Amino acid sequence: MDINFAPPTEFVELAEKTKAFVVAKVIPYEKDPRWTSHGPTDELRIELNNLAREAGVFAPHVATEFGGRGLNQVGRALVFEAAGYSMLGPMAIHCASPDEGNIHLLDVVARPDQREHFLRPLAEGKVRSCFCMTEPGGAGSDPGMLQTTARQDGNEWVINGTKWLITGADNAGWAIIMAKLEGGPMSGHATLFLADLPNPAIKIERTLDTIDSSFTGGHAVMSFTDLRLPADAVLGEIGKGFRYAQVRLAPARLSHCMRWLGSANRAQDIATDYARTREAFGKKLGEHEGVSFMLADNAMDIHLARLSIWHTAWMLDRGERASNESSMSKVICSEAIARVADRSLQILGGLGITRDTVVERIFRDTRAFRIYDGPSEVHRWALGARIVSGKM
Structure with a gap:
């Protein structure tokens, strides 16, 4: 194992440049009314994208043919964490979900014509996209419960079904739709389809009111009623939808860890500054062990999460699937980062529950x-099953 804990200088410098951009240009927008309960508006996104272009930090993960730097996973780990220092940062530099994951999937799977029609405008930030898999009462943590169907009718595919919690659907420029084939020798096999939006056969039924508010376009319920797509609308090969979903999800869930780690750093910094200045019971708040211990636990959780991310990123860059490591990182980071946010809010006391x-x-x-991207319980179940069966 030749793990190097000294990342390339170019990645460090780009991360520092990104962090400086976020602090100077993005954080002032955090009180902007265009950051709504359903996420930042497209107007705000475009404005911040333009600032990121001017600063030279826009879409560094995108392939060079589309104007990016083609960062590998280790490079993304540093830069995405820096972007996440503001919850608007990933959107500003165009590495937010679901677009970042869709860019990766199409970069790996799409045909040349699909790269030009769908990937290029997304990679360049001209449109947004969505990934339509999750269903009410159907596919979610268990994609095998997929209910949306696709059947062939001459030279067309006809798709019917309902999706929900589809991030970024509102005002997206195109969608990836997962459906199971109906009829024929591949019946029941999941397949991915590409569809331009808007389309009269695709309806956004409603935008859901959710606990989170950082994704442009929010989370929507979508219906597909006799949606007709051409025969060549298939992304990749017919019947390999589940395999391609994993191509997208393994690095995409790690990207979530990277971005939210940046937000954990922000919460820790705010709590630390408060603990250094707020006085209670005759001394600074941070001089009380109950508070200093919480800050110490935060530092350890952040350190553990970062190490997990870097190791998984290193494995992916080596060409390994890193399925186990990706699952472990998702659980470790999501739970550690949540603890950091919780402790930071607790340290702030009454101030913490305000905006x-x-x-x-x-x-x-x-x-x-x-x-x-998989609840903690599902990842633990999958990891445990592999351990018991001797496959891990």
Whole structure:
């Protein structure tokens, strides 16, 4: 194992540049009314994207052919953490979910014509996208419960079904739709389809009111009623939808860890500054062991999460699947970061439950992180099964 804990200088410098951009340009927007309960508006996103372009930190993970730097996973670990120092930072530099994961999937799987039609405008920040898998009462933590169907009718596919909790659906430029085939030798096999939006056969039924508020476009319920797509709308190969979903999810769940780790750093910094200045019972708050111990526990959780991210990123860069490590990182980071947010809010006391600081918002959003991209319980179940069967 030749693990190097000294990342390349170019990654460190880009991360520092990104952090400086976030502090100077993005954080002032955190009180902007365009950051709504359903996420930042597209107007705010575009404005921040333009600032990121001017600062030279826009979409560094994107392939060079689309104007990015083609960062590997270790590079992303540093830069995405820096971007996450503000919850608006990932959106500003265009590494937010679901677009970042969709860019990765299409970069790996899409045909040349699909790269130009779908990937290029997304990679360049001209449109947003969504990934339509989760269903009410159907596919979610168990994608095998997929109910949305796709059947062939001549030279077209006809798709019917309902999806929900679809992040970024409102005003997205295109969608990846997961459906199971109906009829024929591949019946029941999951397949991914690409569809331009808007489309009269695709309806956003409603935008859900959720605990989190950091994703542009919010989370929507979508219905597909006799949606007709051309035969070449398939992404990748027919029947390999579950496999491609894993191509997307393994690095995408790690990217979530990277971004939210940046927010954990922010919460810790705010709590630390408060503990250094607030006085109670005759001394600074931070001089009380009950508070200093919470700050110490935060530092250890942040350190543990970062090590887990870096190790998994290193494995992915070596070409390994890192399925076990990705699952472990998702659980370790989502739970550690939630603890950091919780302790930071507790240290702030009454101030913590107000929106005078961003900690309250970080607390709410990081609670959701323990559910999406696989709840902690599902990852533990999968890891435990592999351990018992001797496959880990």
